[in-house]
Amino acid sequence: MKRRFLTALLLLFCVGFSLVSCSAAPDPVGRWEIVIEDEELGEVRMVYHFTSEGEINLEQKKGDEIPFSIPFGTYVTDGEHLTIFSDGKESGYTFSVTDSNLTLLQEGQEALVFNRV
Numbered sequence: 478m479k480r481r482f483l484t485a486l487l488l489l490f491c492v493g494f495s496l497v498s499c500s501a502a503p504d505p506v507g508r509w510e511i512v513i514e515d516e517e518l519g520e521v522r523m524v525y526h527f528t529s530e531g532e533i534n535l536e537q538k539k540g541d542e543i544p545f546s547i548p549f550g551t552y553v554t555d556g557e558h559l560t561i562f563s564d565g566k567e568s569g570y571t572f573s574v575t576d577s578n579l580t581l582l583q584e585g586q587e588a589l590v591f592n593r594v
Contacts, residue, residue, distance in 0.1 A: 502556055503574040509591035524594055527552060533561065 505527040513521050524536040535549035550563030559572040559581065570581040579591040 502554065503572060505552070505554065505559060505572060505574060505579055507579075508594040509579045510594045511589060511591045525549065525591065533563070 506529050508524055508526045510522055510524045513523055515521050521537060526534040526536070528534070531551050531553060533549040533552055534546060536546040550561055552559055552561045554560075554572075557571055557573065559570045561568045561570070568583065570583050572582070573580045577593050579593070581589040581591075
């Protein structure tokens with residue numbers, strides 16, 4: 478009886494520990510906004526909508542207007558790596574997601590930080 482109790486306790490500890498130490502991979506699904514300063518247009522807000530089907534749609538905003546919304550490309554994730562396919566090109570990033578931010582980092586470049594919309 479005591480041995481069975483200790484075995485069950487050990488099993489429960491191991492399962493609990495593996496659940497705590499095993500974090501879910503980041504998920505970029507949602508609408509994310511970044512502000513870009515353009516010489517001609519001034520401040521432009523770009524909203525990237527990452528769908529659960531692996532597609533990205535792009536909305537360009539100026540003020541409260543949405544001048545257009547178009548398909549931008551597709552994406553795949555593998556752990557903390559995100560690859561975007563757009564206009565026949567492939568761009569790879571390391572990415573992280575919090576409740577309010579999506580950060581894309583490409584080697585040798587400044588990090589792109591998007592805010593959840």
